[in-house]
Amino acid sequence: MATSRDRLGAVEAGESSGRQGYSGVEAVLSSDPATPAPLCPHGPTLLFVKVNQGKEEPRRFYACSACRDRKDCNFFQWEDEKVYQLFGYIYLFLMYLKFIELPLSQRKFCQSCQQLLLPDDEEKHREHQVVGDVSITQLKRPSKLLYPLENKKTNAQYLFADRSCLFLVDLLSNLGFRRVLCVGTPRLHELIRLKESGDKKSNIRSLLLDIDFRYSQFYMEDSFCHYNMFNHHFFDGKAALEVCKTFLQEDRGEGVIMVTDPPFGGLVEPLAVTFKKLIAMWKEGHSQDNSQKELPIFWIFPYFFESRICQFFPSFCMLDYQVDYDNHALYKHGKTGRKQSPVRIFTNIPPNRIILPIEEGYRFCPLCQRYVSLENQHCAHCNSCTSKDGRKWNHCFLCKKCVKPSWIHCSICNHCALPDHSCKGPKDGCFICGALDHKRSTCPNISTSKKVNKAVRKQKQRKSSKMKMDTTKGQSMNHTSVTRKKKRRERTHQYLCS
Numbered sequence: 001m002a003t004s005r006d007r008l009g010a011v012e013a014g015e016s017s018g019r020q021g022y023s024g025v026e027a028v029l030s031s032d033p034a035t036p037a038p039l040c041p042h043g044p045t046l047l048f049v050k051v052n053q054g055k056e057e058p059r060r061f062y063a064c065s066a067c068r069d070r071k072d073c074n075f076f077q078w079e080d081e082k083v084y085q086l087f088g089y090i091y092l093f094l095m096y097l098k099f100i101e102l103p104l105s106q107r108k109f110c111q112s113c114q115q116l117l118l119p120d121d122e123e124k125h126r127e128h129q130v131v132g133d134v135s136i137t138q139l140k141r142p143s144k145l146l147y148p149l150e151n152k153k154t155n156a157q158y159l160f161a162d163r164s165c166l167f168l169v170d171l172l173s174n175l176g177f178r179r180v181l182c183v184g185t186p187r188l189h190e191l192i193r194l195k196e197s198g199d200k201k202s203n204i205r206s207l208l209l210d211i212d213f214r215y216s217q218f219y220m221e222d223s224f225c226h227y228n229m230f231n232h233h234f235f236d237g238k239a240a241l242e243v244c245k246t247f248l249q250e251d252r253g254e255g256v257i258m259v260t261d262p263p264f265g266g267l268v269e270p271l272a273v274t275f276k277k278l279i280a281m282w283k284e285g286h287s288q289d290n291s292q293k294e295l296p297i298f299w300i301f302p303y304f305f306e307s308r309i310c311q312f313f314p315s316f317c318m319l320d321y322q323v324d325y326d327n328h329a330l331y332k333h334g335k336t337g338r339k340q341s342p343v344r345i346f347t348n349i350p351p352n353r354i355i356l357p358i359e360e361g362y363r364f365c366p367l368c369q370r371y372v373s374l375e376n377q378h379c380a381h382c383n384s385c386t387s388k389d390g391r392k393w394n395h396c397f398l399c400k401k402c403v404k405p406s407w408i409h410c411s412i413c414n415h416c417a418l419p420d421h422s423c424k425g426p427k428d429g430c431f432i433c434g435a436l437d438h439k440r441s442t443c444p445n446i447s448t449s450k451k452v453n454k455a456v457r458k459q460k461q462r463k464s465s466k467m468k469m470d471t472t473k474g475q476s477m478n479h480t481s482v483t484r485k486k487k488r489r490e491r492t493h494q495y496l497c498s
């Protein structure tokens with residue numbers, strides 16, 4: 001919390017090399033384990049020391065362990081100034097109580113430090129970007145006050161568009177849930193609380209687990225735990241773990257659901273391990289007769305992770321609902337009709353209980369007993385509504401399954417693929433006739449090669465204006481994890497950039 005650009009400026013002044021954004025400094029590896037490092041939104045910070053040639057004792061400071069660039073995380077705290085850590089949550093919450101009692105004109109928020117300011121603090125933030133007149137409504141929507149963390153490597157914080165968030169809150173309430181464990185869903189958490197305080201009928205409570213420490217300014221420890229979902233770590237130790245446990249086990253575990261929307265760059269396996277630990281925590285509070293029951297879960301993630309998620313949670317199915325985000329242009333509805341979002345809800349709740357909004361283009365398929373996208377047509381051969389991406393898919397009789405509309409059956413590869421894919425085998429044959437001694441551009445079965453090139457170009461143009469994710473369930477999972485990771489990154493990149 002005690003970030004300060006001024007002090008950092010002093011450290012950096014006159015330095016030229018070293019850590020980017022913190023030049024002329026080195027990490028202190030053997031910091032005293034008895035003194036835990038303060039936390040930034042990215043977890044425990046690292047201790048650094050300014051390398052100086054002078055004789056005086058260098059002053060040490062804490063900075064973010066994850067972000068190499070100060071632009072991504074400007075946390076800064078001198079080692080000998082550990083004020084906030086001593087008081088932790090209590091301090092922050094007392095500060096919050098003081099804050100809401102101030103007259104509107106004195107309620108200020110420092111955007112540079114991402115921190116609520118009391119009048120005494122103002123002087124320190126004089127040269128920062130400070131906004132005034134922070135209303136109670138704003139305080140109840142911290143996800144709109146704080147800027148979304150956007151560091152791609154550590155934490156891309158994509159926040160739900162109101163439409164999707166309202167849909168989720170209504171759905172949870174219609175399904176009869178009374179408690180929601182929000183794992184990495186700060187905006188859902190605040191909307192549940194907002195509805196709860198406004199509407200007496202809905203009495204849903206919410207507990208947020210998130211790595212973004214900035215939220216602890218706005219919530220007491222019974223509604224926010226600083227948590228790492230990749231290793232099931234509660235930063236505030238046993239007390240926080242107990243809060244979570246009590247929340248899950250209340251009412252003998254009845255009426256609770258976990259909703260999670262992890263960063264998309266995250267790996268499925270560590271997340272699955274963590275979620276199984278949370279499930280086990282919920283189960284501990286059960287009597288034996290309930291042992292068959294599962295903790296209801298909504299796991300929000302891109303559709304191309306379907307096979308991976310179902311590998312760990314075989315009872316999960318993927319809903320057709322497309323989750324939209326505020327701060328990601330490609331995940332939003334376009335001005336003209338729907339821009340496809342690749343993000344879906346994976347759940348162990350029977351899909352026939354989940355009504356998707358007809359006005360947003362979903363319909364009920366009586367054969368599949370679930371709501372599907374309007375264009376997702378029931379295939380008589382597959383006996384299922386097969387589309388994964390919301391477009392109409394076509395059945396290929398050779399592959400014996402439905403495939404994306406942009407795919408064509410390739411006689412060399414013996415399965416459907418994009419027209420301009422490179423075929424397997426020792427040589428890339430001709431896509432048109434399958435012969436190995438020429439490419440499609442010189443195929444004798446087509447009058448002029450120009451025609452083909454033109455057709456291919458056109459197809460490419462058409463394609464690039466549409467979606468471009470080209471993996472189906474079950475494919476691409478049998479390589480080494482390194483190439484898999486790389487490929488997935490590439491695929492996501494390809495999708496996001498198309």
Ligand SMILES: C[S@@+](CC[C@H](N)C(=O)[O-])C[C@H]1O[C@@H](n2cnc3c(N)ncnc32)[C@H](O)[C@@H]1O
Pocket residue numbers: 154155156157158159160183184185186187188189209210211212227228229230261262263264
């Ligand atoms: C893709 S965003 C989802 C936000 C959600 N759509 C919302 O609007 O409420 C991912 C969320 O997970 C949190 N997060 C990222 N890494 C995390 C970690 N290792 N452990 C816990 N939470 C994490 C982020 O702070 C962020 O709130």
Ligand SMILES: [Zn+2]
Pocket residue numbers: 040041042043064065066067073074075
């Ligand atoms: Zn940080």
Ligand SMILES: [Zn+2]
Pocket residue numbers: 110111112113114124125128129
């Ligand atoms: Zn400030």
Ligand SMILES: [Zn+2]
Pocket residue numbers: 365366367368369377378379383384385
């Ligand atoms: Zn169907």
Ligand SMILES: [Zn+2]
Pocket residue numbers: 379380381382383386394395396400401402
């Ligand atoms: Zn089919």
Ligand SMILES: [Zn+2]
Pocket residue numbers: 396397398399400408409410414415416
């Ligand atoms: Zn085919």
Ligand SMILES: [Zn+2]
Pocket residue numbers: 410411412413414417421422423424
């Ligand atoms: Zn091929």
